[in-house]
Structure formats: structure tokens, C-alpha cells
Amino acid sequence: NSGEDFFPSLNIVYEVIKDMNLRFGYSETVTRPDLRELSEFFFTPYYGADRVQGNAFLNRTYIHNYDFRWEWYLSATDYVGAGLFLKNLSSPIELVGLPASGDGSRTFVFSNGERGEIQGIEFDFRKDFLTRFRVEANIFLIRSKVTVRPWIEQYFSAAGLIDLNSKEALLSPTDLERELQGQSDLVYNTKLSYFLDEAKTMSAGLFYNYYGDRISAAGSQGEPNVVEKGKGFIDLVFEYQPNENLSMKASL
Numbered sequence: 001n002s003g004e005d006f007f008p009s010l011n012i013v014y015e016v017i018k019d020m021n022l023r024f025g026y027s028e029t030v031t032r033p034d035l036r037e038l039s040e041f042f043f044t045p046y047y048g049a050d051r052v053q054g055n056a057f058l059n060r061t062y063i064h065n066y067d068f069r070w071e072w073y074l075s076a077t078d079y080v081g082a083g084l085f086l087k088n089l090s091s092p093i094e095l096v097g098l099p100a101s102g103d104g105s106r107t108f109v110f111s112n113g114e115r116g117e118i119q120g121i122e123f124d125f126r127k128d129f130l131t132r133f134r135v136e137a138n139i140f141l142i143r144s145k146v147t148v149r150p151w152i153e154q155y156f157s158a159a160g161l162i163d164l165n166s167k168e169a170l171l172s173p174t175d176l177e178r179e180l181q182g183q184s185d186l187v188y189n190t191k192l193s194y195f196l197d198e199a200k201t202m203s204a205g206l207f208y209n210y211y212g213d214r215i216s217a218a219g220s221q222g223e224p225n226v227v228e229k230g231k232g233f234i235d236l237v238f239e240y241q242p243n244e245n246l247s248m249k250a251s252l
Contacts, residue, residue: 007030009025010024011024011026021070022070023067023071024068025069026067027065030061030063038055050105052110054109055109059091061090061093062091063087065086067085069081069084079126081124084122086117086118088116091113091114094182095109096108096219113148118183119143134191134203136190137188138188148173149173174224186210188209189209189210202239202241204237210230215227237249237251
């Protein structure tokens with residue numbers, strides 16, 4: 001894309017009482033397609049996988065971000081917070097699946113939707129207990145929507161009034177509106193840490209991260225969306241942080 005982008009931001013913090021804040025933030029950001037997403041060649045994420053093709057005509061995604069948070073710092077280490085957030089996206093980049101070929105394999109391509117929206121609620125918690133233990137958690141409840149194509153463009157495509165071999169015809173969406181590809185409606189993360197020394201520079205942490213069902217590839221030409229079932233991950237992480245400027249981690 002030619003031209004220049006301007007990224008304003010604004011942050012306002014109001015101290016309700018000592019150690020309790022209300023925070024409002026606004027910013028504009030951009031997500032640009034990477035080289036692989038722009039390249040018109042085919043590739044496979046791993047051996048034997050379905051083919052993925054880039055799209056040289058992708059536009060960058062411009063995002064308006066709105067955040068409102070309540071924060072309560074109970075002590076130097078303990079914290080609780082909650083927030084609301086809204087993101088308005090123009091031309092969101094999504095992965096779209098084409099119908100299966102004769103041998104049963106599928107091809108996936110990158111495409112821009114018309115516009116999208118992500119809104120949700122976030123809760124955060126952190127607490128130290130029994131001298132050397134710390135528990136942390138956050139949870140996101142999210143609702144997303146994308147308008148893939150205006151109905152008039154879909155009408156022209158269905159009526160054969162555009163070149164049937166064009167990218168617009170090949171990517172004719174199954175749904176004009178749906179959830180944003182790749183966005184779960186539930187995400188949460190928990191962490192239980194044990195500090196190995198009194199200075200709390202070394203710790204062992206057990207992490208559990210979960211995301212809910214999400215569309216991994218959007219459907220086109222009547223094919224349904226490909227939905228990835230939600231899953232959780234467990235990690236054991238060892239961390240050494242002697243000061244604020246140095247941190248080393250090892251995970252299993």
C-alpha cells in the first residue's frame with residue numbers, strides 16, 4: 001500500500017482512591033501481511049498438509065482500539081482488575097478454504113474481509129501466599145463479528161456478472177457475516193509459581209492456558225467453516241530474574 005499511516009494514542013488514568021485506578025485508553029494500530037501471505041506461490045505448513053497460497057493484493061488491517069479498565073493494587077505483589085475492550089478492524093486478514101479438489105485435498109488462501117469487530121471483558125488476578133507461592137489468572141470473554149463482503153458484491157458474484165476465474169469469484173464467502181477467523185470466544189490463563197529463594201529471583205511455575213472453539217479457516221463457495229476445537233496446554237517453566245533488566249527461562 002502507498003501512503004503513510006498515522007497512529008495516535010491516548011491514555012487517561014484517574015485515581016479513585018489510593019492504589020485504585022480507572023484507566024481509559026485509545027490507540028490506532030495496523031497489522032500488515034507478512035511476505036508469505038503476500039507471495040502467490042503455494043506452500044504447506046508441514047509435510048503432507050493442505051496447500052496454502054498467498055495473495056499479492058492483500059491490504060493491511062487498520063485497527064481502532066478502545067480500552068476501559070479498573071485496577072486495584074492491594075499490595076506490592078497482589079492485584080485485581082477488570083476491563084472492557086473494543087476493537088474495530090478495517091480489511092481484516094483471514095485464511096479462507098476453497099472447495100476440495102478431485103483428489104480430496106484442499107487449498108487455503110489469504111483474503112481481506114470488509115470490516116470486523118472484537119469486543120469483550122477481561123478479568124485479572126494475582127496473589128502471593130504462604131511466603132513463596134504466587135497464583136495468577138486472567139480470563140477473556142470475547143464476541144467477534146466480521147462482515148466478509150457487502151451483499152451487493154455477493155449478488156454480482158452469484159449472478160456471474162464478474163469473471164468466474166477472478167479472485168473475487170473464487171473467494172465467494174459462504175457466510176457474509178460470521179465470527180472472526182482465528183478468534184475464540186473464551187481464553188484463560190492460570191499460573192502457580194513457587195519461589196526457590198527468599199529474594200524471589202528463581203521460580204518454578206506451572207502454567208495452564210486454554211482457548212475455546214474458533215474458526216481456523218473460513219468457508220467459501222458453499223463450503224462450511226473449518227472449526228478448531230478448543231484445547232488447553234500445560235507448561236512447566238523455570239525462571240531466573242536477578243534484576244529488572246535480565247530474565248532467563250527454560251520450559252518443559
